[in-house]
Amino acid sequence: MCEHGSVCISRGSCYTSISAKSSHLDFIPTSLIKDLHFAFSDIIARLANLSFTGGVFPDSYKSAVVTPIFKKPNLDRDDPANYLPISNLNNISKFLERLFLTRFQSHVCASDNFSSVQSAYRCHYSTETGLLHTMDSVFRSSDQGQPSLLVSFYTSAAFDTIDHSILLNRLQVGFGVSGSALTWLQSYLTDRYQCVRVGQASSSPTFCHTGVPQGSVLGPILFSCYTSPISFIADTFGVSIQQYADDTQLYVSLNTTDIHARQSLLSDLLSALHSRFCHNGLSSIAVNLNLF
Secondary structure: OOOOOOOOOOOOOOOOOOOOOOOOOOOOOHHHHHHOHHHHHHHHHHHHHHHHHHOOOOHHHOEEEEEEEEOOOOOOOOOHHHEEEEEEOOHHHHHHHHHHHHHHHHHHHOOOOOOOOEOOOOOOOOHHHHHHHHHHHHHHHHHOOOOEEEEEEEEEOOOOOOOHHHHHHHHHHHHOOOHHHHHHHHHHHOOEEEEEEEOOEEOOOEEEOOOOOOOOOOHHHHHHHHHOHHHHHHHHHOOEEEEEOOEEEEEEEOOOOOHHHHHHHHHHHHHHHHHHHHHOOOEEEEEEEEEO
């Protein structure tokens, strides 16, 4: 975006990192947009400026075709929980999301209320930085003769259960998102619908009252904002934490004088997080308990 807030797309700059694949919702093939970017740049910029200025995400881009992706080959194929609901979206909607993200992501990530231990969906952070952060803490405790107790858990159906009103309030109060930007996000989240497609068969369209599209450009950063309070709750208990998307690790160092107290502290934190998750419509599943 330009300094005055309008969008300006340089020739080809917006298209290099976008896959040429098209979905069933695309009325213009993505490959054609990439090849003729010199013609489509002004059109998409005009559409984006109208959308951002008016705070309205076009209704025609709010539909999604969900393709169930099997998680692991050894799981039960008859259990719907073993599939990832990846949303295929209109290519123009992804352009609008990407343009909005260029300003939105830097704003929320610079906020003090964004989790500093979230290693997903932001520049210069990755699974590697998350692993290094955790292992550095474990090794430091080990050097002092203190083992570490670590609990790992993930959030079940994380992207699908986000409460829109809670998310919008958190963005406004916690991250200072206001005006047309907040109105645009509200428009982006509401009145969305989807259908499930397997082969040539499709289900009837269903309205999405909660969640963000899994496979969208904005979904991951919105999820990070939604779950940012987790790290601050851990801080109040004095428990170390590391997050990567919907995976979370909690760990404390132990010694012979307060081992039971530290274990109790970790248990109390898990209870507090469970209460928080229930209040926010999320559900967590503990998957691992380790002593290092």
